[in-house]
Amino acid sequence: MAKPGDLVEIVTKNKKYVGILMPKPEIIKSNTIVIKLDSGYNIGIEKKKIKKIKVIKKAKKGKKKNIKIKQSKKLPTVSILSTGGTISSKVDYKTGGTYASLTAEDFIQLEPKILKFANIRAKQIEQIMSEDMTPEHWIKIAKEVYKELNKKEVSGVVITHGTDTMHYTAAMLSFMFPKLSKPIVLVGAQRSTDRGSSDTFMNLICSVIAATQKIGEVMVCMHATTNDDFCYLHRGTKVRKMHTSRRDAFRSINQMPIAKIWPDGRIKFLINYKKPDKTNELNIKINKKVALIYVYPGINQNIIDYYLNKGYKGIVIAGTGLGHVPTYLIQKIKKAVKKGVAVCITSQCFYGRTHSFVYSNLRRLSQTGAIFCEDMLPEVAYVKLMHVLGKTKKLEKIKELMQKNIAGEINPIISKDMFLV
Numbered sequence: 068m069a070k071p072g073d074l075v076e077i078v079t080k081n082k083k084y085v086g087i088l089m090p091k092p093e094i095i096k097s098n099t100i101v102i103k104l105d106s107g108y109n110i111g112i113e114k115k116k117i118k119k120i121k122v123i124k125k126a127k128k129g130k131k132k133n134i135k136i137k138q139s140k141k142l143p144t145v146s147i148l149s150t151g152g153t154i155s156s157k158v159d160y161k162t163g164g165t166y167a168s169l170t171a172e173d174f175i176q177l178e179p180k181i182l183k184f185a186n187i188r189a190k191q192i193e194q195i196m197s198e199d200m201t202p203e204h205w206i207k208i209a210k211e212v213y214k215e216l217n218k219k220e221v222s223g224v225v226i227t228h229g230t231d232t233m234h235y236t237a238a239m240l241s242f243m244f245p246k247l248s249k250p251i252v253l254v255g256a257q258r259s260t261d262r263g264s265s266d267t268f269m270n271l272i273c274s275v276i277a278a279t280q281k282i283g284e285v286m287v288c289m290h291a292t293t294n295d296d297f298c299y300l301h302r303g304t305k306v307r308k309m310h311t312s313r314r315d316a317f318r319s320i321n322q323m324p325i326a327k328i329w330p331d332g333r334i335k336f337l338i339n340y341k342k343p344d345k346t347n348e349l350n351i352k353i354n355k356k357v358a359l360i361y362v363y364p365g366i367n368q369n370i371i372d373y374y375l376n377k378g379y380k381g382i383v384i385a386g387t388g389l390g391h392v393p394t395y396l397i398q399k400i401k402k403a404v405k406k407g408v409a410v411c412i413t414s415q416c417f418y419g420r421t422h423s424f425v426y427s428n429l430r431r432l433s434q435t436g437a438i439f440c441e442d443m444l445p446e447v448a449y450v451k452l453m454h455v456l457g458k459t460k461k462l463e464k465i466k467e468l469m470q471k472n473i474a475g476e477i478n479p480i481i482s483k484d485m486f487l488v
């Protein structure tokens with residue numbers, strides 16, 4: 068009887084398949100068998116079409132090799148904190164189970180070359196896919212990072228994270244560390260580690276290299292192109308996942324990336340970056356009652372009232388174009404601001420800057436007291452407003468802070484080469 072991990076040959080009426088029998092993902096119907104072909108891709112075959120299944124080679128019981136980690140006094144030490152996502156998990160076809168890369172040994176086993184650049188210590192702090200991240204997780208991650216940063220021997224921190232919401236976490240950590248003495252580098256993977264095309268390996272190497280640099284910023288390190296040539300190091304408040312599956316999905320928006328990093332250790336800095344502070348300061352006081360609303364034609368006019376009735380203290384609007392909302396929402400926003408709710412305007416174009424006076428509707432919107440947030444990304448304004456509302460409730464002060472460049476989230480000079488860079 069074939070078991071997950073066995074190499075099998077499946078014969079249907081008119082085809083023969085050879086591959087590794089996969090554990091059945093719950094989303095696949097029970098009348099389907101899934102095998103992983105040599106190409107790394109999986110296919111599902113309906114049982115009713117199968118004439119014969121032959122076990123070619125039984126799976127060896129998967130045992131994790133215990134590897135001795137040699138620490139080198141000549142190398143810096145990087146701390147890897149694991150939160151989950153594709154980069155931190157893989158299906159072990161021998162056992163059929165899914166095991167997550169949690170320990171230093173796991174990461175070194177995954178990519179031994181990281182030992183060329185740093186001694187590695189690792190700790191699991193979460194094991195979730197990033198669509199399930201919440202502000203509570205951000206606070207927990209920040210506290211764990213703070214502990215690692217304050218260890219003398221640690222030169223920088225790498226956080227392995229799911230890709231879907233990695234840019235939210237990177238932005239929030241950028242505001243939670245007003246003073247930062249070492250780099251914090253978030254890294255993920257678009258392809259799981261068991262596939263030949265996985266981007267895990269180069270992303271991991273480049274993020275460890277980045278974590279040994281003298282940079283005082285929170286950054287994201289992911290493939291710069293679809294090839295395995297180099298990674299980009301993106302500013303944590305100017306990066307966004309811009310493709311569902313490409314390995315180069317992460318792009319700097321309204322900003323050049325901070326650097327190009329090659330897996331052989333080469334780095335080419337592209338822009339100025341914040342030098343390390345003498346100490347680390349952690350500020351995790353946030354107000355979570357903030358909503359992010361993408362406006363669209365026909366949006367329900369009661370959406371603002373909904374959040375007012377729920378006691379929300381801040382609303383970020385991803386407006387259209389230069390920051391527009393439908394005319395019928397302008398009065399609703401005026402009412403919200405009158406009630407002391409901060410309403411911040413960003414653009415769902417992502418690229419470029421909002422404007423508060425180019426059109427009469429923008430002027431009307433600005434007169435309600437809505438806060439135009441320059442070229443800030445909607446999700447960055449969302450986490451920044453949580454952070455600002457943790458400091459003050461006064462609308463004037465909120466406006467001043469939201470329009471102030473705190474962690475590189477506002478770029479006063481956007482050049483044309485920053486579009487789709």
Ligand code: DAS
Nearest residue numbers: 152153196197229230231
């Ligand atoms: N679900 C995705 C996430 O955790 C998987 C990944 O891209 O890492 O963001």
